[in-house]
Amino acid sequence: MSISKYKILSQAKESFSKSDFKNAMEKFSIVLQNFPNSKEAYNSVILSEMAMSGEGGAEALFDYYEILKEEDKEQADTIMSDILKNMDGSIEKLSEVFAEPLRDRLDFEDGILYKDFKAIIDNGESFKETFENIMFSTRVIITQKDDFIDFLENLIEHDFAEMALTYLENALSIYPSDKLLRKLLKKLAKAKKVEN
16 A cells, blocks of 8 residues: 555644644654655654654744745755754753853853953944854853844844854754744745855
């Protein structure tokens, strides 16, 4: 009995979008069993599993995946595979960073506070050049959510899309339903479309 790959994939996606992650995972798994080389089914099984276990960024990543697929299906599969490979462990690390008291972090890290970094930019320096100069030697330390959003918007605007995406995924894994972060993810997807 042959199954309709596209029909089941579309049912699975529908289940996922209704937050019925268990059903979505079952359907994606059926596709994967019948089409073992389907990267889309493979990635989607992982995303469904993440969503089922309450992993915050899963839904936002799924949305991002759908947007990427509209543009270039094969590239979308590769990008999502890379993201999922790189996410391993990054969530825990980020939670630790946010949990540590800021004062301790400032004592141990060679960093510049975002407001100081922003002051340099406000004095007429280019964001791109300044950021490139400090990127490898210093960390930008962000303590306010508004600063974080501002920082991400600047990264997107100045062609640091990949870096912005990494920050955004990590943040979404901690604050999955944050509307501003989701809006930025959509903006980033559009920026990547323009790039390609």
